[in-house]
Amino acid sequence: MTKISIVAFDSTRFDVDAENGSTVMENAIRNSVPGIEAECGGACACATCHVYVDDAWSEKVGSPEPMEEDMLDFAFDVRPTSRLSCQIKVRDELDGLVVHVPERQA
Amino acid sequence: MSTPIETDVVIIGAGPVGLFAVFELGLYDLKCHLIDILDRPGGQCAELYPEKPIYDIPAWPEISGQALVDRLMEQIAPFSPEFHFNRMVAGFRKLDNGRFEVETDEGELFHAHAVVIAAGGGSFQPKRPPVPGIDAYEGTSVFYSVRRVEEFRDRDLLIVGGGDSALDWTLNLQPVAKSVTLVHRRPEFRAAPDSVNKMFAMRDEGKVRFEVGQVTGLKGENGQLSAAMVKGPDGEIDIACDRMLPFFGLTMKLGPIADWGLNLHENLVSVDTEKFETSIPGVFAIGDINWYPGKLKLILSGFHEAALMTQAVKRIAHPDQKLVFQYTTSSTSLQKKLGVK
Ligand SMILES: Cc1cc2nc3c(=O)[nH]c(=O)nc-3n(C[C@H](O)[C@H](O)[C@H](O)COP(=O)(O)OP(=O)(O)OC[C@H]3O[C@@H](n4cnc5c(N)ncnc54)[C@H](O)[C@@H]3O)c2cc1C
Ligand code: FES
Numbered sequence: 001m002t003k004i005s006i007v008a009f010d011s012t013r014f015d016v017d018a019e020n021g022s023t024v025m026e027n028a029i030r031n032s033v034p035g036i037e038a039e040c041g042g043a044c045a046c047a048t049c050h051v052y053v054d055d056a057w058s059e060k061v062g063s064p065e066p067m068e069e070d071m072l073d074f075a076f077d078v079r080p081t082s083r084l085s086c087q088i089k090v091r092d093e094l095d096g097l098v099v100h101v102p103e104r105q106a
Numbered sequence: 107m108s109t110p111i112e113t114d115v116v117i118i119g120a121g122p123v124g125l126f127a128v129f130e131l132g133l134y135d136l137k138c139h140l141i142d143i144l145d146r147p148g149g150q151c152a153e154l155y156p157e158k159p160i161y162d163i164p165a166w167p168e169i170s171g172q173a174l175v176d177r178l179m180e181q182i183a184p185f186s187p188e189f190h191f192n193r194m195v196a197g198f199r200k201l202d203n204g205r206f207e208v209e210t211d212e213g214e215l216f217h218a219h220a221v222v223i224a225a226g227g228g229s230f231q232p233k234r235p236p237v238p239g240i241d242a243y244e245g246t247s248v249f250y251s252v253r254r255v256e257e258f259r260d261r262d263l264l265i266v267g268g269g270d271s272a273l274d275w276t277l278n279l280q281p282v283a284k285s286v287t288l289v290h291r292r293p294e295f296r297a298a299p300d301s302v303n304k305m306f307a308m309r310d311e312g313k314v315r316f317e318v319g320q321v322t323g324l325k326g327e328n329g330q331l332s333a334a335m336v337k338g339p340d341g342e343i344d345i346a347c348d349r350m351l352p353f354f355g356l357t358m359k360l361g362p363i364a365d366w367g368l369n370l371h372e373n374l375v376s377v378d379t380e381k382f383e384t385s386i387p388g389v390f391a392i393g394d395i396n397w398y399p400g401k402l403k404l405i406l407s408g409f410h411e412a413a414l415m416t417q418a419v420k421r422i423a424h425p426d427q428k429l430v431f432q433y434t435t436s437s438t439s440l441q442k443k444l445g446v447k
Pocket of ligand 1: 040043045118119120121122123124125141142143144148149150151154155159160161162193194195196224225226227228229230360361362363392393394395403404405406408
C-alpha cells in the first residue's frame with residue numbers, strides 16, 4: 001500500500017492507503033473526495049478529475065502525455081502542475097504524494 | 107411546417123443502441139428514421155472515444171469505438187435506415203389516430219407507430235466554460251456555435267479554444283470580423299496542423315492576434331461584452347471584444363425530452379424490463395437513457411433492450427400479424443431481408 005493525500009478545495013485532507021496500479025482518481029472516488037467528478041470513469045475523456053500536484057511532487061509524478069494535455073484544454077484554471085488524476089498511477093515512489101483539488105471542475 | 111414523414115418507428119439518437127435497434131426492428135419489417143444532434147452516427151463511441159478499445163462486446167475481444175460504429179452501420183445497411191443529423195428532437199405528441207408526432211428544432215415532423223428514445227446520456231451540447239458570469243452574455247455576445255456568419259460582421263471577435271472548431275472559425279471569420287483574437291491555454295493545438303499553420307501565417311501578416319492564456323472573467327454591461335480578462339504566462343491582460351466564441355467541447359444534457367411528461371428517475375427515463383416501455387405506452391427507452399432496477403450502462407445491455415422492445419413495437423405496428431420467433435441462422439425469410447439469400 002502506498003500512502004497518498006488528496007486535499008479538497010476546502011482544505012479537508014483525505015489520507016488514503018492506495019493500491020499500487022490504481023489511479024489517484026479511483027482513490028478519490030472511493031473515498032468520496034468532494035470536487036472530483038470523473039464523469040467518464042477514467043478514460044481521459046472528460047477532464048472532470050483535474051488536480052494540482054503539490055509542487056514538491058510535481059517532478060516525480062511527471063508530465064502529462066499528449067492526449068491528457070489535450071483534455072486539459074477543457075479544464076478550468078489549468079496550471080503548470082495540473083494533471084488529470086485518472087492518469088496518475090499509484091506506485092511505490094509516490095509514497096507520500098499530495099494532490100490538491102481545484103475550485104471547480106469544468 | 108413541412109409535410110410529415112410517415113414511418114413505422116422514430117428513433118431518437120443514433121448511438122450504438124439506436125443503431126442496433128434498426129437491426130432488430132428491421133427483422134420484423136419495421137422501417138426506421140433516426141434523428142441525432144450530431145453530424146454522424148455513433149453517439150458516445152464516435153464522439154468521445156473513437157480510438158479507444160472496448161473489451162466487453164461479445165465475440166469482439168477488442169474493438170475501437172469507431173470500428174464498432176462502422177460494423178453496426180454495415181450490419182443495418184440492408185434495412186436502409188434514414189438518418190437526420192444535426193437536428194435536436196424537440197416536440198412530441200400523440201395523434202388522434204393513435205400514432206405519434208415527433209418534431210425537430212428545424213420544424214420537421216415525423217409520424218410513427220412508436221417512438222424509441224435511445225438518447226444515451228442526452229443530446230450533445232456545447233460545454234459552457236467555467237467563466238464566472240458568462241451566462242449573462244449568452245445569446246447576445248457569447249455564442250457556442252456559428253449559426254449566422256453575419257452575427258460577427260465588423261465585430262471584435264474573441265475565439266477561445268485549441269481544437270478544430272476554434273481554428274476553423276478563426277480562419278473563416280477573419281475576413282468578416284473587424285478583428286479576431288484567438289486565445290488558447292498553450293501554443294500547441296489539437297486542431298489539424300494545416301489550419302494551425304494557416305493561423306500562424308495570418309498572425310504573422312497581422313491579420314489575427316494569438317494569445318496564450320485562459321479566460322478568467324468578462325467585462326461589459328447588459329449582456330454587451332466589452333472585454334475578456336485573460337490570464338497568461340506574463341500575468342492578466344484585458345482583450346477588448348464584443349463577441350466571443352468559446353469552444354470547450356461537448357457535454358450531454360437530457361434536453362427537451364425532460365418535458366414530455368415521462369416518468370423520470372434522476373434524469374433518466376423509467377421503463378419496465380419486459381418491453382422497455384416508458385410511462386407513455388408506445389414510447390420506449392433503451393440504452394444509457396433508461397433506468398430500471400439493476401440497470402447497467404453497457405452497450406451490450408442496450409442491445410438486449412433493443413431486441414425486447416422490438417417485440418412490443420411489432421405488436422403495436424402490426425396487431426393483426428402473429429409474432430413468429432426465428433433465428434437469423436436458419437430462417438430463410440430473415441435471410442432474405444438481410445440480403446444474404
Ligand atoms: C470513455 C467511455 C468509455 C466507455 N467504455 C465502454 C465499454 O468499454 N463498454 C461498454 O459497454 N460501454 C462503454 N461506455 C458506455 C457506452 O459508450 C454507452 O453505454 C453507449 O454509448 C450508450 O449508447 P446509446 O446509444 O444508449 O447512447 P449514446 O451513445 O449516448 O448516443 C445517444 C445519441 O442520442 C443523441 N441525442 C440525445 N438526445 C437527443 C435529442 N433530443 N435530439 C437529437 N439527438 C439526441 C445524442 O446526440 C447521441 O448521439 C463507455 C463510455 C465512455 C464515455
Ligand atoms: S475521469 Fe474523465 S478524464 Fe479523468
